[in-house]
Amino acid sequence: MNRLSRATLALVASLSVSQSLAVTRGGELTYGRYADSLFLDPVLNDANLDIWILTNLYDTLLQPTADGKGVQPGLASRYVVSGDGRTMTLTLRSGLKFANGSALTAQDVKWSLDRARQPDAGAWSASLASISSVTVSGSTVTLKLKNPDPTLPAALATFNAAIMPQKLFLAAPGKNDAEKAKAFSEKPIGSGPFILSEWKRGSYMILKRNPYYWKKGEDGKALPYLDSVRFEIIPDDNTRILKLQAGELQGAEFIPLSRVAELKRSPNLDMTLFPSTKVNSILMNNRPKLNSGADNPLSDVRVRQALNYATNKDALIQVVTYGTGKVMKSFMSSTTPLFDTSQKGYPYDLARARALLAASKYKGGFEVSVLATSGSADDLALLTAMQQMWSAIGVKLRIEQVDAATKTARYRANDFQMRTAAWTNDINDPSQITSYYALFSNIESVHTGFKSAEIDKLFAQSQQELSRVTRASQYRRIQSIYLNAAPIIYLYETPYPVALSKKVNGFVQIPLGNNIFSAAWMDK
Numbered sequence: 001m002n003r004l005s006r007a008t009l010a011l012v013a014s015l016s017v018s019q020s021l022a023v024t025r026g027g028e029l030t031y032g033r034y035a036d037s038l039f040l041d042p043v044l045n046d047a048n049l050d051i052w053i054l055t056n057l058y059d060t061l062l063q064p065t066a067d068g069k070g071v072q073p074g075l076a077s078r079y080v081v082s083g084d085g086r087t088m089t090l091t092l093r094s095g096l097k098f099a100n101g102s103a104l105t106a107q108d109v110k111w112s113l114d115r116a117r118q119p120d121a122g123a124w125s126a127s128l129a130s131i132s133s134v135t136v137s138g139s140t141v142t143l144k145l146k147n148p149d150p151t152l153p154a155a156l157a158t159f160n161a162a163i164m165p166q167k168l169f170l171a172a173p174g175k176n177d178a179e180k181a182k183a184f185s186e187k188p189i190g191s192g193p194f195i196l197s198e199w200k201r202g203s204y205m206i207l208k209r210n211p212y213y214w215k216k217g218e219d220g221k222a223l224p225y226l227d228s229v230r231f232e233i234i235p236d237d238n239t240r241i242l243k244l245q246a247g248e249l250q251g252a253e254f255i256p257l258s259r260v261a262e263l264k265r266s267p268n269l270d271m272t273l274f275p276s277t278k279v280n281s282i283l284m285n286n287r288p289k290l291n292s293g294a295d296n297p298l299s300d301v302r303v304r305q306a307l308n309y310a311t312n313k314d315a316l317i318q319v320v321t322y323g324t325g326k327v328m329k330s331f332m333s334s335t336t337p338l339f340d341t342s343q344k345g346y347p348y349d350l351a352r353a354r355a356l357l358a359a360s361k362y363k364g365g366f367e368v369s370v371l372a373t374s375g376s377a378d379d380l381a382l383l384t385a386m387q388q389m390w391s392a393i394g395v396k397l398r399i400e401q402v403d404a405a406t407k408t409a410r411y412r413a414n415d416f417q418m419r420t421a422a423w424t425n426d427i428n429d430p431s432q433i434t435s436y437y438a439l440f441s442n443i444e445s446v447h448t449g450f451k452s453a454e455i456d457k458l459f460a461q462s463q464q465e466l467s468r469v470t471r472a473s474q475y476r477r478i479q480s481i482y483l484n485a486a487p488i489i490y491l492y493e494t495p496y497p498v499a500l501s502k503k504v505n506g507f508v509q510i511p512l513g514n515n516i517f518s519a520a521w522m523d524k
Contacts, residue, residue, distance in 0.1 A: 023218050027522050028228045029504065032240040032252035034376070035404035036202050036233045040185040042162040043116045044178065046123040046436075046443065047408060048513060051159050051426065055514045056207060056229075057099075058162035058190035059214075061090055061109065061141070062153060068277065068511030069337075069428045071157045075104070075191065075214075076141070079156075085148030085466060090156075092139040097212035098165050099195035106136035111166040113143075115177070123443050126435055127155040127427075130463070147464040150471070154427035165189055193224045193518035205231040207517075217519065225506070225521035235375040235403065241499070244269065250504050250522065253515075255497040256377040257321045263499050270502055273324060273495040274509040277333045277425040280325075282370065282386075282418050282489035283411075287449040291415045297366045298417065302356045304486040308346035309353035310393050311386060317492050320382045325492035330479045331437050333493050335511065338430045338468075338475040343483060345490050353393050365394025370418035371410060374401040379420050382491075414447050418489075421446070424513035430475050434459055438482050450487035 037050045042058050045051065063074035073079075076090040096104035115121060117128035130149035135142045145152070155161060168189055174180035188196055193215070194207035208228045217223045232249065234240045240252045241259060245266070255263065255271070263271040284307075288299040297303050317325040326334070329345030357363055372379040380399075387397045402410070410416050426432055435442045439459060440451040455478050462474040483490075496509045507520040 023225060023505075024521050024524055025219075025221075025225045026227050027524075028230055029226055029250045029507075029517070029520060029522060030230045030232060030248070031517075032234045032243060032249045033231050034233075034235055034237070034240070034254045034373075037205065038405060038408065039182070040188045040196070041181040042159045042164070043124075044122045044181050045160070048422075048424065049404065049408070052513060052515045053205070053207075053231075054159050054162065055192070056194045056517055057188055057192045057196060058159070058164065059192050060157050060159070060161050060163065062157040064154075064157050064427070064510060064512050064514065066508065066510055067275075068425070071153045074157065075109075075163055076156075079153070081153075086145045088143040088145070088152060090141045090143070092141065093214060094139065096191060096214055098168075098189050098191050099210040099212060100165075100168075100189050101212055102165060102168075104163060104165070104191050106139060106141055108166050109141050109163050110134045110136050112163045113161065115164075116160050116162075121177075122160060123436065124158065124160040124432075126439075126442060127151065127158060127432065128161065148466050149463065150466055151427070151429045151431045151463065154429045158426050158432075163191060194229065197228065203233055205233075207231075213518070215518065224518045226517065229517050229520075235373075237375060237377045244499055244501070247501070250501040251507065252499050253496075254376075254378075255499050256381075257324050257494065257497060258377060258381065260322060260324065260497055268502055270500045270504070272498050272500065274498060275335075275511050276494065276496045276509075276513070277335050277428070277511050278422055278494050278496065278513070279328050279331070279333045280420075280422045280491045280494055281328065281331070282491065283416075283421045283446055283448055284486075284488060285414065285417050285448060286487050287414070290417060291413070296417065297360075297362045297368065300360050300362070301485060302360045303362055305346070306353040306356035306360075306393060307390065307395065308486050308489055309349045309356065310390055310395070311346070311489055311491070312348040312389055313345075313490070313492055314348065315389075316382060316385055319385050320378055321492060321494055324497075325494045328490045328492050331482050331488065331490075332430055332433045332479070333425070335428075335493075336425060336430050336433065337428060338472050340472075340476045340479045342476070343479055345483070346486070350392060357393050357395075365396070367396040367398055368417055369398045369400050370420065371407050371416050372399050372401050372420050373407055374403055376420075382420065411447055414444070414449070416447075421488075422494075424511075426512055428512065431459075431463060434475070434478060437488075438478065445487060448487045450482075450485060452481055452485065455481055 061076040062071040079090040130145045132146045133144045172180040172184040193213045197208040198206040215223045243249045244252045284298045313327045329343040383399045458474045465471045503523040508516045
């Protein structure tokens with residue numbers, strides 16, 4: 001028995017050595033993105049275009065697990081929560097450095113968390129609002145809490161809690177935090193696996209390996225394996241795919257789901273559908289008046305409900321996702337903790353849609369505009385199908401195609417009537433998407449203008465509730481109120497479609513959306 005155990009251990013060790021030796025270091029991976037980043041500050045940010053780059057430049061005290069459902073050590077090697085839930089103590093790893101070689105200290109941690117938890121510090125400051133004070137001693141960071149917070153470990157693994165170099169940030173030009181953030185983000189320094197080397201806006205971005213990164217690879221040496229990652233900005237789906245097929249790219253994101261089957265047959269590509277927390281919807285401006293001053297039919301809840309019932313989700317899943325999608329029944333994905341399985345969403349019911357519209361002052365129909373991302377085959381397929389569906393109740397849908405930057409700017413200015421949208425959880429807790437979609441105080445409920453005093457109250461209670469049963473009840477009610485108000489068009493959940501050259505190994509997009517390049521490597 002002992003002899004067999006030693007033999008087995010020797011075999012495992014041999015396999016481990018072989019795998020380590022198989023990993024190749026060096027080289028540049030060229031990856032096609034559909035749009036460029038806008039602003040590389042982790043605190044004053046809420047756009048995936050930036051977040052999925054930020055997570056490669058900055059580190060957090062804790063990090064999400066590969067399945068996106070929990071947390072694991074990051075810059076902090078361990079953490080402990082007191083019995084009463086009002087104190088969290090974290091221990092920093094020794095020898096941590098930023099990408100410029102300067103030491104990462106507990107004081108940087110304190111300053112970063114204090115900055116991120118200020119009430120006006122971006123859309124996600126509420127995720128750290130339970131912290132009343134941050135104190136440091138040596139490598140120990142102690143967080144005192146105003147109240148028990150079941151979401152705090154996940155919040156500390158989220159991009160806005162990234163640890164930044166205090167001295168470098170404060171030395172950046174600018175009269176206030178926002179101005180300094182803008183200047184610092186042009187040449188950001190973090191402690192993540194990569195550092196920004198070059199950025200030609202709208203064209204390309206190059207990230208080079210951080211020589212001071214703390215995490216080790218399979219070969220026992222510091223990650224990342226790659227020398228650099230080059231992001232080419234290619235808004236048109238077809239062009240991204242052609243460049244990938246020609247070998248000009250080694251990877252590409254947001255592959256149209258209509259092309260998945262085709263690319264799966266390619267002998268030189270790995271077409272992967274990564275599990276996700278992604279929900280796809282149409283955001284509706286719920287305000288009585290649009291920015292232009294025109295009356296807005298979407299301010300009537302009966303109109304919003306009618307449009308939801310007039311949308312055949314099963315048909316859209318076939319037309320747009322080619323069967324890879326799943327009907328969306330709550331504003332949060334079905335993989336989110338405390339998702340209410342009793343939610344029924346809006347099943348296709350044309351008769352009910354007509355009745356609701358007839359009860360409003362828009363029974364004769366109306367025209368509504370929607371912002372779409374130019375070059376997106378999925379957006380065009382979706383909205384073209386919806387034009388036909390809604391014409392059955394007398395609603396004319398006008399598609400306005402704009403580039404990603406314009407679409408984001410108009411959204412943030414509330415200058416839209418409708419827009420295509422997708423969400424992925426950054427933490428696997430319902431608090432984040434709820435604060436974003438359902439709280440007016442936090443970016444006006446994804447800029448829809450939706451308000452609910454009852455949701456506000458329930459959410460505040462849930463943020464201090466340690467009983468999972470009670471918290472589930474609170475979120476069940478939140479989801480029901482939101483569904484009835486219909487601030488959005490409920491569509492479908494989808495995976496992350498990423499195509500990679502077969503030469504690429506180790507890349508993963510976790511369910512929270514983070515693109516993990518740190519352990520990626522390429523065959524020579």
